[in-house]
Amino acid sequence: MTLHELLAAFPERVRQAFFVGIREIQDQAQINELVRALERGDVQGAVDILYVEEAAFREFQETLEQGYADGGAAQIADLGRLEDQEGNRFVFRFSTRNPRAEHIIREYSSQRITAIVEDQRQAVRQSLEEGLSRGQNPRATALDVVGRIERRSQRRRGGIIGLSAQDERAVSSARRELEGGEFSSYLRRDRRDRRFDATIRNAIREGRPLTRTQIQRLTGRYSDRLLKLRGETIARTETLSALNMGRFQAIEQLIDTGKVRRQDVTLVWNAAKDLRTRDTHRALNGESVKFGEAFVSPRGARLRYPGDPQAPASEIVNCRCNLRVRVDYRAN
Incomplete structure (x- = not known):
């Protein structure tokens, strides 16, 4: 693929690989064990039970490494005919097996996944502590984190898994607004699900609070939208980094041949x-x-x-x- 084609197509591959890791963590979640840990007040134990770890993002790591390789290969192809300083044509291919190139992509992908995982673990910890501090039922707290199974798709939605710590704080803040009747503040949130705006306006007009089920649904959809945005942001950012890193290292290898200064x-x-x-x-x-x-x-x-x-x-x-x-x- 050309560089232009890679920049257009690769973000979707990265996004999908990111969500593969999210779904794996959600699907493997042991709700009953999580609830028991929360009943003991063991927040760290609850975080550990969820196994939010680097291994879940193996496909994401492999996709970044492939982007690096494709970026390097596309850069060399983009240069067209290669000539040395005497004008003689020569052939050069980018190699990810080059020790320096291999070290750079492994270090980069490992650091990115570690950062993403640690941010998610912090988000989970914050959400669990928030639920306990409010005296919420441990099972409800666990489902707020892992998500509730949607009948139509049979997948968990509306949880914290995959969000950053900053995103989790936004979800918690939105929940407090809905619980406290601060509806005007919630309606100013750009990422809210506007399909539920009528429900909120009816509550304002009738002067009544939202039910717990309604609040769970609204915060769940808000969380889903933040997760969608996070996946898109990670995909765009990491695609550009991986491709251009590969391009940069391809030129380094070309210079190493001595054919180009x-x-x-x-x-x-x-x-x-x-x-x-x-x-x-x-x-x-x-x-x-x-x-x-x-x-x-x-x-x-x-x-x-x-x-x-x-x-x-x-x-x-x-x-x-x-x-x-x-x-x-x-x-x-």
Whole structure:
């Protein structure tokens, strides 16, 4: 596939692989054991019982590694005819078995999965502690975390599994608003399920509280929408990082052959041209650096390429910029 095709198609593969891990954790959840741990007040034991761990995201890791490999291969193909400094054509293929390339992708994918898993475990811990502090029934608390089985799909929905700690705080806050009758605050939440707005407005008009079942349904759908957004964000962000990391390492390997010199490779930043593009990245549009140098955003962040995992999250999350690589074969 070409670089353009990869950038268009790969996010969906990453998103699906992420949700494979989420569903595996949900499907393996032992509700009765979780309830017993909560009845003992053992929050850490309850977290451990859910087995939110790296192994559940094996397919996600493999997909990131494939994106890295595909990005490297596509970059070499994108360069077209390869020539040495004397003008002689040569063939080069990107290898993920190269020790440096192999180490970089394994370290990157491992770090990303560890970060995602730890964030999820923190979200689960927060939700369990919240349920206990409110004196909620342990089973209801367990189902708030794992999700309740939807009759139509026979899958769990509306849980915390997969959400970040920040997302969980938003769900808890939404629940408090609904329980406390702060309906106007809830109706300002962009990610709420608007199909239930009529239910809330009826409660406002009639001056009555929502039932517990209604609150569970509303917070569950709100959680589902946050999870959908999180999956999309992870897919876009990790796709760009994996592909461009592979592209970067492909050029490194090309330079290692001695056929191309580092100083003869130029990287050009291409910003996405719409209103969603960061101001800092719009400012970088068209900027060029020699290979090995960093682009410097107006905020001072240094990026080797769009989606550089070494850069601050504020510069890479949901980034849609691209990188153009130029090789000057006649530099000498």
